[in-house]
Amino acid sequence: xxxxxxxxMSTLLMIDSRYARDRDDAFSVIPRADGRGWxxxxxxxxxxxVVALGSVADxxxxxxxxxxxPPGRTIPMLGESAEQxxxxxxxxxxTSLRVTGSITTGGQLVDVTVGRGQxxxxxxxxxxxxxxxxxxxxxxxxxxxxxxxxxxxxQVLLTAxxxxxxxxFYDVTRGWAANEDGxxxxxxxxxxxxxxxxxxxxxxxxxxxxALWCVERGLPVLFRNHRANPVAGSTDELMTEIAAAAGDPDxxxxxxxxxxxxxxxxxxxxxVHGHSGLRLSAYTHxxxxxxxxxxxxxxxxxxxxxxxxPAPYTGDQLAALGADLNRRTRATRExxxxxxxxxxxxxxxxxxxxxxxxxxxxxxxKALKAEAATPLRAELATELARRIDADLLTAxxxxxxxxxxxxxxxxxxxxxxxxxxxxxxxxxxxxxxVWRQAHPDQPPTDLEIRRNGADHHPLxxxxxxxxxxxxxxxxxxxxxxxxxxxxWAAIRAQLAATENPDTEPxxxxxxxxxxxxxxxxxxxxxxPATSASPxxxxxxxxxxxxxxKKSKAxxxxxxxxxxxxxNNQQAPPEWEFRTDGPAHAPRFTATVHLAGHTAIAxxxxxxxxxxxxxxxxxxxxFEQH
Numbered sequence: 234x235x236x237x238x239x240x241x242m243s244t245l246l247m248i249d250s251r252y253a254r255d256r257d258d259a260f261s262v263i264p265r266a267d268g269r270g271w272x273x274x275x276x277x278x279x280x281x282x283v284v285a286l287g288s289v290a291d292x293x294x295x296x297x298x299x300x301x302x303p304p305g306r307t308i309p310m311l312g313e314s315a316e317q318x319x320x321x322x323x324x325x326x327x328t329s330l331r332v333t334g335s336i337t338t339g340g341q342l343v344d345v346t347v348g349r350g351q352x353x354x355x356x357x358x359x360x361x362x363x364x365x366x367x368x369x370x371x372x373x374x375x376x377x378x379x380x381x382x383x384x385x386x387x388q389v390l391l392t393a394x395x396x397x398x399x400x401x402f403y404d405v406t407r408g409w410a411a412n413e414d415g416x417x418x419x420x421x422x423x424x425x426x427x428x429x430x431x432x433x434x435x436x437x438x439x440x441x442x443x444a445l446w447c448v449e450r451g452l453p454v455l456f457r458n459h460r461a462n463p464v465a466g467s468t469d470e471l472m473t474e475i476a477a478a479a480g481d482p483d484x485x486x487x488x489x490x491x492x493x494x495x496x497x498x499x500x501x502x503x504x505v506h507g508h509s510g511l512r513l514s515a516y517t518h519x520x521x522x523x524x525x526x527x528x529x530x531x532x533x534x535x536x537x538x539x540x541x542x543p544a545p546y547t548g549d550q551l552a553a554l555g556a557d558l559n560r561r562t563r564a565t566r567e568x569x570x571x572x573x574x575x576x577x578x579x580x581x582x583x584x585x586x587x588x589x590x591x592x593x594x595x596x597x598x599k600a601l602k603a604e605a606a607t608p609l610r611a612e613l614a615t616e617l618a619r620r621i622d623a624d625l626l627t628a629x630x631x632x633x634x635x636x637x638x639x640x641x642x643x644x645x646x647x648x649x650x651x652x653x654x655x656x657x658x659x660x661x662x663x664x665x666x667v668w669r670q671a672h673p674d675q676p677p678t679d680l681e682i683r684r685n686g687a688d689h690h691p692l693x694x695x696x697x698x699x700x701x702x703x704x705x706x707x708x709x710x711x712x713x714x715x716x717x718x719x720x721w722a723a724i725r726a727q728l729a730a731t732e733n734p735d736t737e738p739x740x741x742x743x744x745x746x747x748x749x750x751x752x753x754x755x756x757x758x759x760x761p762a763t764s765a766s767p768x769x770x771x772x773x774x775x776x777x778x779x780x781x782k783k784s785k786a787x788x789x790x791x792x793x794x795x796x797x798x799x800n801n802q803q804a805p806p807e808w809e810f811r812t813d814g815p816a817h818a819p820r821f822t823a824t825v826h827l828a829g830h831t832a833i834a835x836x837x838x839x840x841x842x843x844x845x846x847x848x849x850x851x852x853x854x855f856e857q858h
Contacts, residue, residue: 244358245276246379247321248428251361255300255309255523256321259329259357260435262336262383270337271386275439276321276350279328280311280522281533283319286545290315291529298561300524310524320523323357330519330532332439336386340393345442349539365428384427387434394437399512400468402475403430409485413437414459415496415510417475417489436520437511443535444515448505452538453548454531455555457516459499461509465492483595498562501527501555503548527558589616594627602633609641617645621652622796624789628660632667635724646728648799654721655805656791661720665699675700678723680716685740694738697723702730706738773829776801778858783851790847794827797854803828806850808843825850 245259261274284290290311301308309316321327331350334342358376360368368374369381394401402411405425410433412418420429440457447454465471471492478484499508501518508516519535522528533545546554589612592600597620604613617634620626631653634646653660665678679698683706686692695715696706704723709715726733776797786793794806806827814820822835823842832853834845 243274244376244379245274245352245356246376246383247323247357247359248362248365248432249359250423251359251363254307254313254320255316256359257521257523257528258432258436258439259321259352260383262379262386262435264382265335270335270389271382273334273336273342273386273435273438275332275435275520276329276352277332277439277520277528277532278319278321278523279330279349279532279536280319280529281536282328284311284315284529286533294526294529298526298558310526316523321352321357323359324354326354327352330535332442334442336389336438338389340389340391340396342390342438342442345446347443347446347535347539349536360428362424362426362428365431366426369427380431383431383435387431390434390438391430394434394512397512398468400471400510402472403433404479405429407479413457413508413510413516414499415465415471416493417485439520440518441511441513441516443519443531444505444513444517447517447535448515450538452534453503453551454517454534455501455503455527455551455558456505457499457508457518457527458502458506459508459510459516460497460506462495462497465495483593486595498559498566500559503551503555530554589613590619594625598627598630598633601630605633605637605642608639609637609645614645617649618796621649622785622789622792624656624792626653628663629667631660631664632671635664635668635728636671643728647725648796650721650725650728651799651805652792652795654718654725655795656789658714658717658721661717661724664724665720678720680719682712682716683738684712685738692740694740695719696733696738699723699727702727703733703735705733708738708741774801774803776803776828776830776854778854781855783855786851786855787848790851791844794825794847794850798827801828806847808846810839810842830854 243261243263245261247256247259249256257278259276263272264270265272284294293312293315294310297308297310300310311319319327321329329350329352331348332345334345336342360376360380365380368376369384371377391401391403400411400415402409402417403420404410405420405427408420408422408425409417410420410429444454444456446452447456474488475485478488496510499510505515507514517531518525518528519531520528522532530546530551534551537543537545589597589600597616601613601617604610617626620630626649631649634642634649637646653664669675669677678700681696681698683694684691685694690710692708692710693712693715694706694708695712695718697704697716697719699720702723704719704726707715707718707722709718725731777800778797781797786797791806797803798805806825809824809826811822811824812819813822820835820837821839821842822833823839823846824831824833825843825846827850830850830853832846832850834842834849836842836845
């Protein structure tokens, strides 16, 4: 028994690329006479009427699962002959899955009917994406009214989705959009017009309407379910981040990567569990039966229900089909991820072979990560030295660097760690955190804390253990700086294979400085470390400044002094601090000592005083030179 055929007389728009050979959908949107929204009619190609269950084309569809679009060609899911027999066209009669209803001014698709349809020849009109903006701006164009109505309805649907909490994002200018799961995906160049938004919003509304229609009738189909990741953040926060990152390619790429890492893939199931990414209670896929096998499966089930025919699949078969599609989707995504990863590695290697100094921060980090498993190249060692002197290395760079196991890396590893420990002690916890994320199977870096001294003037000692190697105690007048110094010291101890004895901290008798003091490295260590002993006056030593540039030194004087000391085989610079003035407006005086040379500067912040004193010493050294 077949259901009655329903036809309509208004023009149906097929918006797609002008070169498209697989047109799944056509629609008509007409303003309601009462002004309360729009009447909508959507036709989906009746592929199930052309591709019989168990046919060669059906088997091929199950093998391919979806149409693929590699560069310059198309691999149709159904094969060309079946595809051309089912695709919508302006020239031939086609059967369809017909969905009608009304879109309210509040963005809801109501009064939905789902039935069989038939499209007579000449009723469909093909429209290329690139043509739509011109038609919308030309009131005299024959399709202007229909496209204007479709555009208005799509904007109302989009607003309602955003108000409902969905990550509904389009940037047709730059070519980005949020997909159903919440990932940011590229829009092909040929589709970057308002037409893309119109089609997407109407098809999302259609898929939701059919899902709810099936739920009301207790009709099992392959529902599209999506569960939220609780750590992904709110939609409002994500939209704010997307807007802020839109003009920065590097930042936008990092945001896309984070969204990909936090989203959970949607799944096909014969039971309905809602779609978190779209913020919908029920969702399915029916609008692309030429391009997705799940849509073809669902259309067969719906047609059988409308025709009062036996169900094409048992409950167990439908569940097995969904599970198989989910498994293949995961495998495809993993393969795609690996292809992009390997392609990215090849690109980074090519860039690194040209000019390391010209690489931006993100690309340099990738190059460093790619080379960390091999012996250190002289060119990379030179660039690492340049970047640490110029204060250009990041916490992720340091985390990758400490993983380099070849002995050729040790000198630059220690130099980078010592410089960062002196210039950016606050970076220590970040380096450990980044390293930990890359090595979840390794034991965490443990911290021990001790406290001593009077309540009004406490002292804190911290000691860390990294990969089983215990670092030295670091002592400071505040807990956080002591912990920061201890983390740096433990990483250094592990790299240098220097195990420290399990002793209690040696609390200083004299009043400590404001910054934590870390014990000097043993004779077997290479490179400088902050000394725990107070500065002792020595005769100024001659320092070699040949080839040094004053402007470069002053760009980061603290790091430059560290490098200068190492190059001249001198102990690293040491700072003493004095605090004057009232508690609400302190004044810090920093005195720096290096190889018998001294400079003093003051400022309203300790860090500023330290930097100013380093700059003063640089000025004095160049003046003497």
